[in-house]
Amino acid sequence: MKKRTVTRRAGIAAIGAALLITAGATGSAVASGEAGVTGKTPRDAAALTGSAKLYRSLGDDITFTFDARLAAEHNDDPTRATGTFRFSHFLHGEGAWAEAEVDCLITGGKVAVVSGVITRSDLEGAEGRRVGITVHDLGGKDRLGYSWASTGSPVDQGDVPKCVGSAPFEKVKHGTGDFRVLPWKPAL
Known part of the structure; x- marks a missing residue:
């Protein structure tokens, strides 16, 4: 039982890390004004x-x-x-x-x-x-x-x-x- 809990926690941690990396990359692209992951360009002022x-x-x-x-x-x-x-x-x-x-x-x-x-x-x-x-x-x-x-x-x-x-x-x-x-x- 202990082995399953460790494996499950490792999987959840891996998914969480992937989501954080994706969110960080998207946020950086938007903040820098680039199209980034969304494909949208910033609106004119x-x-x-x-x-x-x-x-x-x-x-x-x-x-x-x-x-x-x-x-x-x-x-x-x-x-x-x-x-x-x-x-x-x-x-x-x-x-x-x-x-x-x-x-x-x-x-x-x-x-x-x-x-x-x-x-x-x-x-x-x-x-x-x-x-x-x-x-x-x-x-x-x-x-x-x-x-x-x-x-x-x-x-x-x-x-x-x-x-x-x-x-x-x-x-x-x-x-x-x-x-x-x-x-x-x-x-x-």
């Missing part, structure tokens, strides 16, 4: 994605598209956000487009403020200018605002600091909005 057209009664074709992310490892510094956004405004064949490289992203709840420097555009004088945009993710009724709202053009707006946009006063055209805001959770 914040994100703004999607595209929409703005509503205008005159029929202006105004489109905004975002792919901006703040990686989990940069949670304490929203100026480390990456990605691009693009916007265009055309009416009766006249207008312009621009693409910007993200330099800051801050989100809270369903609201995101993203800024970036225009890297490509057909609007003369726009390249090299920073612009800021605010998005309110409301399901199919998203709203948007932009730093050049009071001047009419990014070229005429003056200098804009990182992560500054205007109130989201514009309405998205029905059926076109699919903005997605991932809330930022800074360590405060």
Whole structure:
């Protein structure tokens, strides 16, 4: 009887040790931000994605598209956000487009403020200018605002600091909005 008890205890100890090793390896992989045993990658610290057209009664074709992310490892510094956004405004064949490289992203709840420097555009004088945009993710009724709202053009707006946009006063055209805001959770 004594031999069975020793063998049984040794088996239980071996299983317990194996479980502890597995748990430790999984915990280390998750803590280091690697996919590890679970195959999951850590979630972004914040994100703004999607595209929409703005509503205008005159029929202006105004489109905004975002792919901006703040990686989990940069949670304490929203100026480390990456990605691009693009916007265009055309009416009766006249207008312009621009693409910007993200330099800051801050989100809270369903609201995101993203800024970036225009890297490509057909609007003369726009390249090299920073612009800021605010998005309110409301399901199919998203709203948007932009730093050049009071001047009419990014070229005429003056200098804009990182992560500054205007109130989201514009309405998205029905059926076109699919903005997605991932809330930022800074360590405060």
